[in-house]
Structures are given as C-alpha cells and as structure tokens.
Amino acid sequence: MKCREVNFDGLVGQTHNYAGLSFGNLASGNNAGNIANPRAAARQGLAKMKALSDLGLKQAVLPPHERPHLPTLRQLGFQGSDREVFESAWRHTPELAAGCTSAAAMWVANAATVSPWADTADEFTHFTPANLTSMFHRSIEHETTGRILQAIFSDKNRYKHHAALPAGVHFGDEGAANHTRFCNDYGAPGVELFVFGRYAFQNNQPHPVEFPARQTFEASRAVATLHQLDPERTIFAQQNPAVIDAGVFHNDVIAVGDRNLLLYHEQAFLNTQDVLNEIRSKTSDQSIHLIEVPHAAVSVEDAVKSYVFNSQLLQTENDQTMIVAPLECQTNASVSAYLDELIAQDNPIQSVKYFDLRQSMKNGGGPACLRLRVVMSKQDIQQCEANVFYNDPLHDQLGEWVDKHYRERLSPAEVRDPDLITECRTALDELTQLLNLGSIYDFQRTSA
Numbered sequence: 001m002k003c004r005e006v007n008f009d010g011l012v013g014q015t016h017n018y019a020g021l022s023f024g025n026l027a028s029g030n031n032a033g034n035i036a037n038p039r040a041a042a043r044q045g046l047a048k049m050k051a052l053s054d055l056g057l058k059q060a061v062l063p064p065h066e067r068p069h070l071p072t073l074r075q076l077g078f079q080g081s082d083r084e085v086f087e088s089a090w091r092h093t094p095e096l097a098a099g100c101t102s103a104a105a106m107w108v109a110n111a112a113t114v115s116p117w118a119d120t121a122d123e124f125t126h127f128t129p130a131n132l133t134s135m136f137h138r139s140i141e142h143e144t145t146g147r148i149l150q151a152i153f154s155d156k157n158r159y160k161h162h163a164a165l166p167a168g169v170h171f172g173d174e175g176a177a178n179h180t181r182f183c184n185d186y187g188a189p190g191v192e193l194f195v196f197g198r199y200a201f202q203n204n205q206p207h208p209v210e211f212p213a214r215q216t217f218e219a220s221r222a223v224a225t226l227h228q229l230d231p232e233r234t235i236f237a238q239q240n241p242a243v244i245d246a247g248v249f250h251n252d253v254i255a256v257g258d259r260n261l262l263l264y265h266e267q268a269f270l271n272t273q274d275v276l277n278e279i280r281s282k283t284s285d286q287s288i289h290l291i292e293v294p295h296a297a298v299s300v301e302d303a304v305k306s307y308v309f310n311s312q313l314l315q316t317e318n319d320q321t322m323i324v325a326p327l328e329c330q331t332n333a334s335v336s337a338y339l340d341e342l343i344a345q346d347n348p349i350q351s352v353k354y355f356d357l358r359q360s361m362k363n364g365g366g367p368a369c370l371r372l373r374v375v376m377s378k379q380d381i382q383q384c385e386a387n388v389f390y391n392d393p394l395h396d397q398l399g400e401w402v403d404k405h406y407r408e409r410l411s412p413a414e415v416r417d418p419d420l421i422t423e424c425r426t427a428l429d430e431l432t433q434l435l436n437l438g439s440i441y442d443f444q445r446t447s448a
C-alpha cells in the first residue's frame with residue numbers, strides 16, 4: 001500500500017508569550033519576559049506549512065488549545081465568573097495563571113506518540129497522548145489533545161486511541177519528541193526507537209543532575225507495550241545525561257531520523273556504540289544511514305543554540321532528502337559550514353531549506369517541535385472528515401482567521417488581560433467549524 005507520512009503542524013495559539021516556564025529549556029529561560037507577537041508566530045508557522053505543501057509534501061494542521069484554561073484554575077480552587085477566576089489566579093498564584101495561559105500545545109511533537117499499523121500486532125495505528133507531567137503548563141494538554149486526535153482519526157477500524165499514561169514521576173512522557181521510526185517505506189514494517197532521559201525505578205542509574213529528564217524509560221516501555229510493538233523491532237536508548245544538563249531537554253534537540261536515516265550528535269546517547277549496534281542489527285532489512293555529527297564540527301552548545309537537530313528530514317518528490325532547518329542555523333558559522341559540507345557529501349541529504357520560526361524558537365521550539373508525523377494511506381486521507389489537510393484555500397482561510405483574531409503583541413502584563421478569554425473562545429469556535437472538528441474544547445462542551 002502506498003503511504004505518505006503526513007506532517008501535522010501545530011497552529012500557534014493566541015496567547016503565545018514568553019513566560020519562562022520550562023526549566024531546562026534554555027531558550028524559554030533566556031527569553032522570559034520578552035514581548036511576543038502571536039500573530040507573527042502563527043504566520044511563521046503557516047508559511048512553513050504552505051512552503052512544504054507547495055513542495056508536494058503532505059501537510060496538515062492541528063488546532064491550538066483553549067487558553068487561558070479556566071477549568072484547570074477552577075480545579076485548583078478559584079471560584080466566581082471566568083473573569084474573576086482568571087484575575088484572582090493572577091493575583092494569588094501567578095505561576096499557575098501563567099501555566100494555564102501558555103500556548104505551549106503548539107509544539108505538537110510532544111502531543112503524542114504514534115505507531116503506524118505496519119508496526120503493531122493488531123494492525124491498528126495507535127496514538128498515546130503524552131502526559132507531559134514534567135511541566136505543569138504542559139501537563140494540562142493531554143485531554144484536549146486526545147479529543148483532537150480522535151476527531152481527526154475517527155475511523156474505529158483503523159485507529160486506536162489510548163489515554164495518556166498515569167501522571168506522576170514514574171511515567172513522564174513527552175511523546176514523539178523522543179521517538180523515531182526507521183523504515184524502507186512508510187507503509188512497510190518499521191523499527192521504533194524510544195529515547196529516554198532516566199530510569200524512574202532505579203535511582204542508581206546515570207541521570208542528569210541540573211535539569212529534569214522529562215522522559216522516563218518506564219514511560220517509553222509502557223507506550224511500546226500499549227502500541228503492541230514487536231520487541232525485536234523496538235529499541236530503547238538512554239540519552240546522555242550530560243547533554244540534558246547542557247539544555248537538550250528532548251532527544252529531538254540532538255538527533256533526527258526519517259525512514260532509513262539518522263542524523264545524531266556524537267554525544268546524543270549514553271553507550272553510543274551499543275545503541276548504534278542495536279539500530280544496525282534490528283534494521284538489517286533496511287539500508288540504514290547513520291550520520292554522526294562530531295562535537296568538533298558542531299558543539300552541543302551550538303546544537304542547542306541553532307536547533308540544527310530540530311530540523312525535519314523530508315523526502316522531496318525526486319526521492320531526495322531535504323533538511324528543513326531554522327534560520328538560526330544559517331547564522332551560526334559552525335552549523336552552516338557543517339550543513340554545507342553535509343549536503344556536499346555522499347548521503348541522502350541533498351538540500352537545506354531555512355525557515356524563520358523565530359517566535360517559536362525563542363521558546364525552544366524549532367521546525368521538528370512544531371510537527372507530529374502520522375503515516376496515512378491515500379484512502380485514510382480521503383476518508384478523513386476533518387478539513388485539516390493543507391491547500392491554498394485552507395492557507396488563505398487560516399491566514400485571514402489569524403489576522404482577525406490574533407494580537408500583534410503580548411507582554412507579560414498584557415497576558416493577564418481577561419479579555420483573552422472571550423477572544424480565544426470566539427476564535428476557536430470559528431476554527432472548529434473551519435476545520436470541521438466538532439466540539440473539542442471544554443468551553444464548547446459544558447452547558448452554560
């Protein structure tokens with residue numbers, strides 16, 4: 001069966017702002033308090049989707065979440081009208097109010113882990129929304145994420161939707177940001193690589209000391225079990241704790257893979273040789289390319305600053321691989337020199353395309369953070385009732401929608417504006433109609 005890997009990009013939400021919420025994500029900390037431009041952020045995301053769709057790639061969009069999220073603030077004890085809840089949360093517990101106002105759900109690489117039917121024992125495509133328990137502002141995403149995925153992937157004979165893993169310190173799960181799939185062809189059986197930051201049940205194992213390891217081995221293993229993956233075609237690899245302490249809070253900040261290609265930094269993994277040997281032996285039916293980027297060419301510091309590994313590797317129509325990188329890679333001398341060298345070498349990567357995603361990058365989100373990959377057959381795409389697949393009319397409609405509903409600046413003071421509640425709901429109500437998603441948001445589901 002001929003299949004495509006569809007890139008679902010998260011649409012930036014109206015409350016996009018710089019609140020410094022993600023400890024261990026250096027960009028988030030460094031840009032805390034800056035003034036954000038939600039409209040520009042959303043426009044930058046749309047421009048990437050349009051460019052990739054114009055290149056013949058299958059592109060789709062995932063909607064933002066309802067923010068501020070009043071149900072969470074009510075659950076935490078705030079009472080009164082929506083405006084009163086929001087205002088008193090900002091007055092008494094600004095850290096909770098900020099968490100409930102974050103637009104972080106835009107980084108949909110963290111939305112879920114997806115295993116296509118070709119890899120699973122029951123031949124269903126499995127989805128597990130990530131619980132994102134390490135960061136409060138992200139731990140409130142998974143219920144809405146689950147509803148969005150179920151609205152889009154609604155065929156019960158094709159898709160299985162799991163609940164997020166149990167909350168708590170043992171099962172921290174950050175979704176596809178720590179998940180890579182190797183295959184010859186998207187519809188053929190693949191080998192799934194799960195990268196984790198620490199063991200939750202064994203405290204004597206290596207782990208980062210400064211910053212949190214957001215993904216546990218136990219979470220990765222549980223997702224693989226839920227998805228009915230073949231242990232012979234599943235790999236668990238530990239991230240190098242030293243790089244987590246250097247700001248690599250997800251594996252997709254230090255390695256990226258697609259089909260039979262893995263581009264990884266020399267220091268990405270603990271026990272690198274064991275990881276590479278296991279990848280080689282489990283993918284022995286594929287012609288795997290493992291490209292190691294030496295620290296001497298690109299330091300971990302430059303990798304974190306430029307987000308070169310947070311690129312997308314995409315198959316263009318002539319079956320060549322293109323690397324979609326953030327603009328910051330072009331302006332970083334060692335990274336741009338490395339990329340020039342990489343495309344000149346004898347390997348599948350033939351071209352680089354740079355994108356201005358600076359609004360997202362300032363919160364630690366590059367091209368790969370913004371997308372969730374789902375393998376779909378032509379029939380799956382045709383049968384999908386949601387209007388989420390990118391084309392020129394959708395691009396124009398979303399552009400108009402953004403211009404109508406998004407502010408051009410959001411400072412730390414402006415993010416407290418209770419008018420955002422209605423602005424957000426009005427826009428999202430329109431969006432769910434545009435994308436034909438039904439009632440996915442809490443405000444659409446609770447009777448007044």
Ligand code: SUG
Pocket residue numbers: 017018019020021022025028029102104107109110135138177250252253363364365366368369
């Ligand atoms: O979870 N930033 C996100 C960035 C996620 C990037 N995703 C991947 N690497 N796949 C995070 O740390 C910052 C929000 C703030 O500080 O306002 C934030 O949530």
